[in-house]
Amino acid sequence: MAAALGAVALLATVWELYKAAGPAQGWSLGQTRILPRTSDLAMPHTWDMLQRLVEPITGARDAAPLWRAVLDAGAVSLGIAAVGWAIGVGVGLLIAVAMQRLRVVERAVLPLVILSQTVPLIALAPLVRSWGSRLEIGSLEWAPWMSVAVIASYLAFFPVAVGALRGLQSPSAIQTELMHAYGAGWWTTLLHLRAPAAVPHVLPALRLAAANAVIGTVVAEVATGLPGGLGRMILELANFAGSDPAKPWAPIFGAVVLGLLAAGIVTALGAGLARFRRMEASA
């Protein structure tokens, strides 16, 4: 915790130092700007950004403070990200178990799993939205937020599938042969050996998945234009970059905090599994 706060303080210091001492016009290589301008427009002071958070969101008399709006949008995004995370974790674990069960599935599916992450989310988002809008499952009506959750799950399942597969394959030959010697079948071996052995691999994967789900949610909100969440807010407040330069930073901070919060929640969920994280017996 102290280290995390220190890192934030360091980042703020670097920001302010560059702003104070960096080249005013930034630095460009040909047409490409490598380093940003140091003007208040391009790089507002960190304290201005913080102060902007407590000021009202608009000039209207009854406007809520900006932090309140960010909080509300963050809650919406967190809810969608949680659904996306849950779907992603479920799918990821199923894929991992299937890959462990059958080598041929591993050989066939693992490359696809890796390939899936090279498809840009921006390209995928409109597709999912249009498929979703045509979908009718009984009385369930496909809501736009569901498309966002599905896209978030698309990012979340990947670390879980890869991490869980490694974990399920981690027991030593002696341990698997021991289960075999006891006449234990595949399911019993999964339950008593492979699943517990996978825990130390799965927990970090779940944290990664949480961070991915948040990123996926925010990006998908931007790409599908879903209102209410942080993604849309980032898009809307970006318009104020010229007139109110500290304002667009508020939802960006919100997104960062959201990612940390999501990873923190998952870490707390895993706290009860400490005994599965013991080091492998050495002899």
Added chain:
Amino acid sequence: MTAAAVRVTGVTRVFAGAGREVVALEDVDLTVAPGEFVSLIGPSGCGKSTLLRLIADLDAPSAGTVEVFGRPAREARLSRDYGIAFQQAGLLPWRTVRANIELPLALAGVGRGARRERADHLLDLVGLADFAGQFPDQLSGGMQQRVAIARALADEPSLLLMDEPFGALDEMTREHLQTQLLRICAENRAAVVFVTHSIPEAVFLSDRVVVMSARPGRVREDIAVRLDRSAVAGAGLDSASDDLRADAGFFAHVARVRAALHGTPSLAVAGDTVAEDAVRGGAA
């Protein structure tokens, strides 16, 4: 006639290597009587571990048959006729010592109360009653191996298969555990097939030492060991084992097994005579 604990008949095991076949075992016969302690010894690559794995049905022979208590090895495995221990303890790190010992019982569907009772007895047997609640990473290598032996005994098997279980331990721990194993076997009356590459270990523990030769793996000689182990097996005292290890009969058998291992039949015959004399002398 009661069925032999293990009956291996004409077993050959060929591994398909890269481009050529490796004959790990060729036409091996082996019979182990109930309650008998048999060691398999030989140079590395002689197939002694392979033979043990065939008995455990962790591998299947290319030719020949393996029977355990009159049944095919596979049936014996599925009905948990044997307990097994390897060179590595292979304990589950997330289970306590007690839970590790109870694992085979839990898999067999034994109730909680009965599991606890059996585990208490086994913990006493291997002298780890004070460590029941510890995790494997808190134990020394020798203690882990004792847990593995207790686990192998959990189902009260009439056959114990051990693949160099003391191979990774230091000499002191090794001799101590050998003594304890003799005591435990005397209590349990299980037949044991014990793979080792230590001649003194094989002689100290076994009723019979089966000497194997490498490439292809064959049984070269089957040497009966006649030593009076009652003092060791009774109380499991290290001092009694030290006496046994210093006995002339012990040395004579060691010399005989060594001669058989090195494939010098003339010496083996000479050693045989020495051994017989020594046994007679020791008995007198």
